[in-house]
Amino acid sequence: MRVRAALAGGLALAALAGCATPEGNPAAYREEALSTLKAAHSAVEWVHITVGARLDDKMFGRSADDSVSSAEESLSGAAGTFVGLQPPPGADEVRDTATKLLSAAQDAVEDARIAVRRDDRDAMRKAYDAVGKASQALDHADEELP
């Protein structure tokens, strides 16, 4: 009877352990951060191309808005998934650096979306430069991450 109880207890513990969020190791977490920043770079560069096309009058306002909004959604999805991950001990610096880069990118894309939706040319020009800088920072994420 005691053996059965111990076995059941062991199985329950194993099941609970399976449900817990694994912390992983710092190297795997860094890889995850890099992959998120690569996805973020793709979304930000997408916005950069769209705003450039709108400024050159090569796209309609509505299509540009749809394009920027879709990119923003993609960026939020990638950032949200990463932020929800539990960083393992010793990976806080990686988390901070990645979060800062993602946050700067989200701010730049948000400004771009507002400018495109308002069809405000001056704001679009500023947003184009800001998005370009955010894109460059994300492109060099591998060097910036500790």
Added chain:
Amino acid sequence: MKRIFAVALGILTAIGGFVDIGDLVTNALVGSRFGMSLAWVVVVGVVGICVFSEMSGRVAAVSGRATFDLVRERLGPRVGLANLVASMGVTFLTFIAEIGGVALSLEIATSVNELLWVPVVAALLWIVLWRVRFAVLENVFGLLGLSLVVFAVALWQLSPDWGGLWQQVTSPSPPSGESWTQYSYYAVALFGAALTPYEVFFFSSGGVEERWTAKDVATMRLNVFLGFPLGGALSLTIAAVAAVVFLPAGVQVEALVQVALPVALALGKIGLVIALIGFFAATFGAACETGLSVGYSIAQFYGWRWGKFVPPRQAARFHLVVLLCTVLAVPVLLTTVDPIAVTEYSVVFSALALPLTYLPILVIANDPDYMGKRVNGRLANALGTVYLVVIVVASVAAIPLMILTKGGQ
């Protein structure tokens, strides 16, 4: 003159009707991530669809009966049912993706959310399938689909490094940052997109709708052997513009609006409008084809009266199946599932179901009881057999690759 016009019209609609949401999304996505290094898969896929479409078209012209009509009779109800379930599952998934694609095209043009367009598109689709004649439906959307030639013009206008593009074509390996597993996964997806099962169901059923006879085999072959490769070339230009604009920038294609972005960069607003017309025609035309294919296959399997050449009252069960599919697709899309994700999965599942679609065609095309003197020749059999091996390999690899790459991520 009338004959030449009919042949030209057939070829043009075959080109315009070749591209659907799966081809649009998969080619652009592959171009943005792998450049032109997977172009060989499109070529292999196009030769495959030509081989099997010719067989299924010949079967329809000689026997006067469509694919599923013969599958159950020739292979028995059990194999026939397995075939029906697998093929219909994939075709229905493709149907959902096409409706989503139409809604997305309208969203890009109007900024009205795609979810609001979904019921409107479904209603419009049903009216078209119910009221519009088969030939009108095929010709109008096929010809409007030719607007996608704007991708070829955009490619020329972008003045790419042609030597660099050719080097990508002749280097069939993943670029830096991509693994062989991801490369193989997208090779299977591109292959599945080129050989989607509904294409042969629709082609053979369309032959019966248009009352082909053995005399029409030559015209049918011209449509297949000229129209489909040119349609495949159109697919390659979609991949090429994505490779030119997105690959160097590190942008991965995730949305339909991105597919049109290189055209806007090259040709401005006029190019964008033409591309959007092409998207609408390609996806709406393919939605008609997939919707009808589901109805065709089920009705043919159960021996019901079917087709748009029969008055709706006499083919009530066929029209009911088409209506039910259209109605069922709406709540699926309204769950806010991403139509692009549905498309990506539909082309991979399509690869999984390919052997069940193409093996029976090869068997029937070799049966003298149905085909008389028009059975497969040596070349058709050799190509059919080689392709069946390739199809089985792609089918077996599809799911493991999907798991290993987490859906291509």
